[in-house]
Amino acid sequence: MRTHIMDLKEGDRLKSDIFNRAGLHVLPRGTSIHKEEIALLIRQSINHVDIETREELVPVAGSTRQDFSQLLQENFEIAVKGFQSVFLEALTTGKFSQSMVEDKLQPMLEVIDQKKDVVSLLITFGQEDVNIYNHSLQVGLLSYYIASWLGYSKKECEEISKAGYLHDIGKSQVRQSIRNHEESLNEEEREEMKRHTTYGYDIIRESMTSEKIALAALQHHEREDGSGYPNELKKDDIHPYAQIVAVANTYVGLTAPKEGSPKPGLLTVLRKVYELGFGELNEKAVQALTRNLLPNFIGKRARLSSGETATIIWNNPSDYFKPLVQVGEEFRDLSVERNIVVEELFME
CATH class of the missing domain: 2.30.30 (SH3 type barrels.)
Incomplete structure (x- = not known):
């Protein structure tokens, strides 16, 4: 339904992507329209947009921004606590319950499907105290978005999200004194920390049937120029799931403040990841991240x-x-x- 922007109502959803006159992407298909989006369309001199017919719109739980933020926060906390349980189970038994991963992650994916403004999500999540649990969830969610931007099916996106969620599960087998070390590690400690990739592969293979998710844990620190670990693989030998998780992991990792330094801005971090897309990180995944985040700034x-x-x-x-x-x-x-x-x- 083609509609003038001054006739838009709160909660209308875009039926197609919006581009400005210069061909730059402004808003993605499925965006829920509120005052901020209308203001953005005015600034971009966009007069008409296609929206879903209002009769067909299905009200979603938490339809107001306040309700949505509360729903998002609640599910984020549930998913973080879920990963903590998965992590502790892997620590004590060397494996975890696949159903617990799905039960805790799936509701979060359903919530973020309603939220197309990924930058707002990243800002919200960035306000949390960083630890291995919420880091892993953020990597899982960003992996989901990158996979969707690359054109993967819904089922594949969910699997890639699980790969991101579980990419660091191998750290459960690394000594706690090293895992929680806030200062620089010595050579021996660094080598033990690197083994979390192989530990992760083994744990996932013990717990799930998906070889692809296990390979993402094994290879998420590999780099396309051969400078990564554990096997110094090059571009063609790194699994596509691992390439996506590597980009998400790098991005989320760079947003965490270093001791004694201020928290880096999202645009600064995005520039660093963009530069790594020329040799180290997968160029297609990096370009998907860049192209889809920038309009949301x-x-x-x-x-x-x-x-x-x-x-x-x-x-x-x-x-x-x-x-x-x-x-x-x-x-x-x-x-x-x-x-x-x-x-x-x-x-x-």
Whole structure:
């Protein structure tokens, strides 16, 4: 149903992807329309959009943003606690219950299917205290999104999400003193930590029938130039599931603050992952992440390295990571002001 943007109502959902006049992706199909999305469409000079017919829309639990955030948080906590139980079971028995993984992860996947603004999800999850449990869940959820952007089927996306959720299960067999070590490890400790990949493969093979999920645990630290571990594999020998999980794991890992340093901004992290897509990480998975995250930065409030607060207005096609921003009534092109960068994004 083609509709003028001024006739849109809260809760309308886009029937197709939205692109601006320059061909840049603005909003993905399935986005639920609220005031922020309408404001974004106005800024992009988009007058009409196709929406799903209102009679066919099925109300979803937590249809308001507040309700959705609460639903998201509740399911996030359940899934994190679920992974903690899986991890402890693997620690004590060397295997885990496959049904527990599915029971705890599946409701979370159903919730995030309602949320197309992945950046808001990442900001929300980034507010959590980082530990192995919520790190693993974040990798699982981001792997799900990357797989969907790459065109995998729903069933494959769910399997890849499980691979991300379980990628670090092998750390259950690493000594706790090393696993929880916050300072630099010595050579012997680093070698033991690296063995979590082979431990993970063995645990998953004991617990599940999926060789693909086990290979993702084994290979998620392999790099396409042969610089990774445990087997120094190159591009053609790394399983596609592992390539996707490696990108998600790298992205989530880079968002965690290092001791004595401020938490890096999402745009800064995305640039680092983008650069790793030229040799180390799978280029297609990195490009899928970049292309689909960048449109979601538009309309977000941000802190600049100058200390100013701005709103991201436009992604510069010649330099994705130097957007056009608005500070007060003034528009600023960061591709021209090269000394200023976006440091942090905020939830509204």
